[in-house]
Amino acid sequence: DAGVTQSPTHLIKTRGQQVTLRCSPKSGHDTVSWYQQALGQGPQFIFQYYEEEERQRGNFPDRFSGHQYPNYSSELNVNALLLGDSALYLCASSAGSDTQYFGPGTRLTVL
Amino acid sequence: GENVEQHPSTLSVQEGDSAVIKCTYSDSASNYFPWYKQELGKRPQLIIDIRSNVGEKKDQRIAVTLNKTAKHFSLHITETQPEDSAVYFCAASSPGAGSYQLTFGKGTKLSVIP
Numbered sequence: 001d002a003g004v005t006q007s008p009t010h011l012i013k014t015r016g017q018q019v020t021l022r023c024s025p026k027s028g029h030d031t032v033s034w035y036q037q038a039l040g041q042g043p044q045f046i047f048q049y050y051e052e053e054e055r056q057r058g059n060f061p062d063r064f065s066g067h068q069y070p071n072y073s074s075e076l077n078v079n080a081l082l083l084g085d086s087a088l089y090l091c092a093s094s095a096g097s098d099t100q101y102f103g104p105g106t107r108l109t110v111l
Numbered sequence: 112g113e114n115v116e117q118h119p120s121t122l123s124v125q126e127g128d129s130a131v132i133k134c135t136y137s138d139s140a141s142n143y144f145p146w147y148k149q150e151l152g153k154r155p156q157l158i159i160d161i162r163s164n165v166g167e168k169k170d171q172r173i174a175v176t177l178n179k180t181a182k183h184f185s186l187h188i189t190e191t192q193p194e195d196s197a198v199y200f201c202a203a204s205s206p207g208a209g210s211y212q213l214t215f216g217k218g219t220k221l222s223v224i225p
Contacts, residue, residue: 004154042117042200042215043155057213059112078138091152098143098204098211102154 001029002027004093004103012080012109021076021106025093031055032074033100034066037088049074050096078108113138113205117216124191125224132219134201143204143211144177144184148161149218157188158199167213191223 005024013019025032031050035043045058049068068074072093078085086109092100114137130166136144142163147155161168161175161184168175174187188195198220202213 018156031211035213036184040218042115043213045212045214048212058212093212097201098206098213099145099157099160099211100211101157102147104154 004029004091004101004107006089006091007104009104010107010109012111015081015083017110018077018079018108019081019108021078021089021091021108023074023076023091023093023103025072025074026101029093029101030087031073031094031096032068032072033092034074034076035090035092035102037090037105039087041084043090046076046097070084081093081110083110093110113141113203113212113214115201115214115216117201117205117219119219121215121220121222123222123224126177126191126193128191130188130191130195130223132199132221133166133183133202134185134203134216135183136183136203136214138203139182141182141203141205143162144175144209145188145198145202145204145213146175147215148197151199155200159209175220188221191221192193193223195223196223 006097033048034046037043047057090105094100149155177184182184200214
């Protein structure tokens with residue numbers, strides 16, 4: 001049984017570009033949450049998807065958007081990249097409860 | 112919104128000693144408190160969690176205690192081993208709009224000295 005997977009592992013972009021990150025939840029999980037983890041900090045909640053809808057959103061600008069597909073996989077899109085968007089982006093999946101399991105993350109570097 | 116404070120930010124202990132990490136939260140509606148261990152370059156891994164209807168939970172060398180009145184919870188690791196060295200994060204979940212958003216502390220870097 002595969003755990004939570006994310007792609008790509010690493011990504012380098014330049015300011016102003018757009019990026020799409022992908023997440024496949026653990027088998028049996030229907031909820032995907034996205035977090036941003038800056039170096040030396042705890043993860044910060046971006047948003048959560050359930051039944052293909054954004055259920056709740058943290059304090060992130062509209063440049064951050066997402067999608068969930070019928071197979072529960074999810075994407076995080078970030079437009080107009082800023083240097084400050086450089087971080088580890090983590091997705092976590094859960095099965096209709098608060099126990100969340102994290103993927104390995106995507107390391108985004110914005111130059 | 113919820114705010115989670117975590118202390119200390121760094122902790123060094125001798126192998127075999129105990130380690131204690133403390134967190135406080137602000138939202139009295141929070142009802143789920145997980146702890147994650149993150150090794151360098153790896154994903155956060157859930158090591159133990161506690162819900163607000165329980166005061167203490169143990170799993171081998173790891174225990175978590177919760178004081179709802181004080182809005183305070185702690186992680187206790189006994190008989191520490193070098194492989195316990197990592198960054199530990201506490202988190203709190205406050206149910207809102209039917210979702211389970213986790214708010215994390217800033218982390219504690221634990222070093223176990225052989």
